[in-house]
Amino acid sequence: MASTYTLPVQNLIDHLGRLPGIGPRSAQRIAFHLLKLPAEDVQRLTQAITDAKERVRFCSQCFNFAEDDLCPICADPRRDSSVICVVEESRDIIPLERTGEFKGRYHVLLGVMNPIEGIGPDQLKMRELVMRIGSEDVREVIVCTNPNTEGEVTAQYIGRLLKPFDITVTRPASGLPVGGDLEYADELTLGRAISGRRRLDD
């Protein structure tokens, strides 16, 4: 398709369009918006991106985002180092932290096993996880990958990978959303919740 915009504009739209969740329409809207902004506003945005990119790196222990060698969670001595929660991406840590239920540390895989996207165990931080189990005093690993095809397969893989170690490997329960109505639960979630039911007196 021939471009109707001048090259720099088209270039900007193309780059924005590669960002996750940004379709061609949104890319175009954002590009036009940026072009209308005063120069100093654009300057601040580019500075923010450059700063973040320069100063933020992966935590050397858990691969969460960090400004120093360790992320704030790994650096916090009050966190329980005997429990590791394995997540797909750094963004998954935020909702888990909001629960206030989890006091252990994390391990970010930076993805899940997905052959179609060319991601196997070697592209993920699996080896690093095994090394942590070997060197830290870990008793339990909670595998918090998403409950979809790739997430489940990755969880199984981790389960097998950690079998030789004398630790407990768990997976969070899936079921009904708290405060939700039965009537609005989809049949898959409800089905799983029923098969994973527990006795009332437990």
Add this chain to the structure above:
Amino acid sequence: MFIEQIELVDFRNYERASFSLTAETTAIVGRNGQGKTNVAEAMAFLATLDSFRQVPVAALVRDGAESAFVRATVKHDDGRELLVEVEIPRQGRVNVLVNKQRLARTRDLVGVLRVTVFSPDDLDLVKGAPSERRRFADDALVSVAAKNDALRLELDRVIRQRNTLLRQCAGRLTEEVGFSLDVWDERLAAVGDEIGQARATLLAQLQPMVEEAYQQVAGARVAVALGYEPDWRRTGLAAALTASRRDDVRRGVSTVGPHRDDIELFLGSMPARTHASQGEMRSLALSLRLAVHRLVARTTDMTPLLVLDDVLSELDPGRCEALLAHLPPGQVVITTASPLPVAARPDRVITIEAGQVKT
């Protein structure tokens, strides 16, 4: 349940056309190529969001238009009235609104409207590749229980991932590949065994119903068998995958599993695909559709709408009359290019010409 009114906008050859149907039998007549099957296709699309002609959705949008729209008033047996609207864009996702409320998931549409289509292509159920019969069984599973749709999608996904992994390892079974395959196999085995069990249960339920329907349509008492005995079901899929691993790695594709199954159809003791006459094949295909139609009506307490798209002209007069005499209760839409058989007795006849309603 029946469609009271259906409107097509920029759908196939229709710029804008509206059809009022009766709760019993409506006939849509017209010469070939005027758009009769397109109306049938639009009705079926509302139920499945897919074309029964197995074409990409974009093919449904009229030349020169950006989106096609189908809008229908559906009346349920309990008196409930639903307005179902779909927008089919040339590109992107199909939008579905039920009573002006957007549906988040396709699965939520199952049960709003159920449609059984008989089409001349159904002959492929008997004559065609195994994939036709798998599709038939899996479509039936979804119509009986919406949750089976998720199972089917999951199988597709796991098979695609596993096949990609097999291709990537380029014929070499290293320890790492084996370790990854272990977990994909475990997942495939879980989903596969579940689908295998669901298919087996469904086909066992259908068998006597197909036999009964065949007797009604063909007027002959013949034993009909739906043979579903894939080898992997004897040992369970997990064991079968282990046994076929070397072969799978060498060939770079999953050679065993529900995605390779066939359902063998027998008339008497002979395989229908190779031994039945053209007329017997047609009767058997109709019986398969009729049986699913009745099963859906029985298990869901909802009578699906029945569309006979150009099938009457394919049958000899005897079979045609037999079929019409045994049609289940409920709404029936018949499309035909040839004169209607007397036994059809439609309450309303709609004539179409070049994408326009004439009467």
